[in-house]
Amino acid sequence: DARVTQTPRHKVTEMGQEVTMRCQPILGHNTVFWYRQTMMQGLELLAYFRNRAPLDDSGMPKDRFSAEMPDATLATLKIQPSEPRDSAVYFCASGLVGAGVSTDTQYFGPGTRLTVL
Amino acid sequence: GQQVMQIPQYQHVQEGEDFTTYCNSSTTLSNIQWYKQRPGGHPVFLIQLVKSGEVKKQKRLTFQFGEAKKNSSLHITATQTTDVGTYFCAGGEYGNKLVFGAGTILRVKS
Numbered sequence: 001d002a003r004v005t006q007t008p009r010h011k012v013t014e015m016g017q018e019v020t021m022r023c024q025p026i027l028g029h030n031t032v033f034w035y036r037q038t039m040m041q042g043l044e045l046l047a048y049f050r051n052r053a054p055l056d057d058s059g060m061p062k063d064r065f066s067a068e069m070p071d072a073t074l075a076t077l078k079i080q081p082s083e084p085r086d087s088a089v090y091f092c093a094s095g096l097v098g099a100g101v102s103t104d105t106q107y108f109g110p111g112t113r114l115t116v117l
Numbered sequence: 118g119q120q121v122m123q124i125p126q127y128q129h130v131q132e133g134e135d136f137t138t139y140c141n142s143s144t145t146l147s148n149i150q151w152y153k154q155r156p157g158g159h160p161v162f163l164i165q166l167v168k169s170g171e172v173k174k175q176k177r178l179t180f181q182f183g184e185a186k187k188n189s190s191l192h193i194t195a196t197q198t199t200d201v202g203t204y205f206c207a208g209g210e211y212g213n214k215l216v217f218g219a220g221t222i223l224r225v226k227s
Contacts (some may be wrong), residue, residue, distance in 0.1 A: 033214070042217065042218075042219045042220060043160070043205065043217040043220070045214055045215075045216075045217075048214055055213075055214075056214055091159055091160070093160075097211075097212040098212075103148075103150075103165045104148075104165075104211055104212055104215075105150070105162045105165065106150075106160075106162065106215065107162065108152075108159040108160045108161070109159065110158075110159050111159050
């Protein structure tokens with residue numbers, strides 16, 4: 001049963017610390033999304049990649065957030081320095097887009113619950 | 118930019134009652150998707166609608182895509198406690214990013 005995995009599942013850190021979240025997309029998927037979910041803002045798209053290339057990161061605060069795909073099996077989202085307002089659940093999702101694919105379903109990972117004190 | 122509005126924000130129903138959530142886009146969509154998120158869980162894909170006026174059913178769930186491809190609805194017949202969760206619509210251009218609605222939180226009282 002193919003799934004998106006995310007680590008860590010929970011992270012508590014202090015303001016100013018660096019936080020790195022990792023995502024392993026479903027093998028064979030060529031698109032990876034990073035979302036942030038809060039009660040106030042709902043589900044916000046931060047960035048997404050196709051074939052490891054960033055397509056859109058307009059939803060991401062550039063001064064402190066960075067997203068990369070070092071290889072096809074790993075996506076990372078880094079916050080440096082972290083702030084209390086970054087506290088949220090961060091979801092990674094992957095999908096397959098291309099010839100012969102009739103839907104662009106996104107498969108979400110379990111999320112990383114981040115608390116910045 | 119594109120916006121997707123979803124109503125109601127919250128609905129509390131008695132088990133056995135019907136439930137409907139509505140989704141409206143500021144622009145014409147190529148497709149609309151519906152996701153369900155259980156409390157403490159992650160969004161899970163339910164269905165994708167592509168054609169104007171399309172109607173699809175999954176057991177007690179009925180999904181509709183408007184003729185103008187700017188609105189959609191999800192209707193649940195005879196709700197059960199297992200239907201509890203947040204239902205999101207998400208619209209966009211195929212192969213590109215989705216814009217999610219704010220979601221409708223459904224609570225079912227047994």
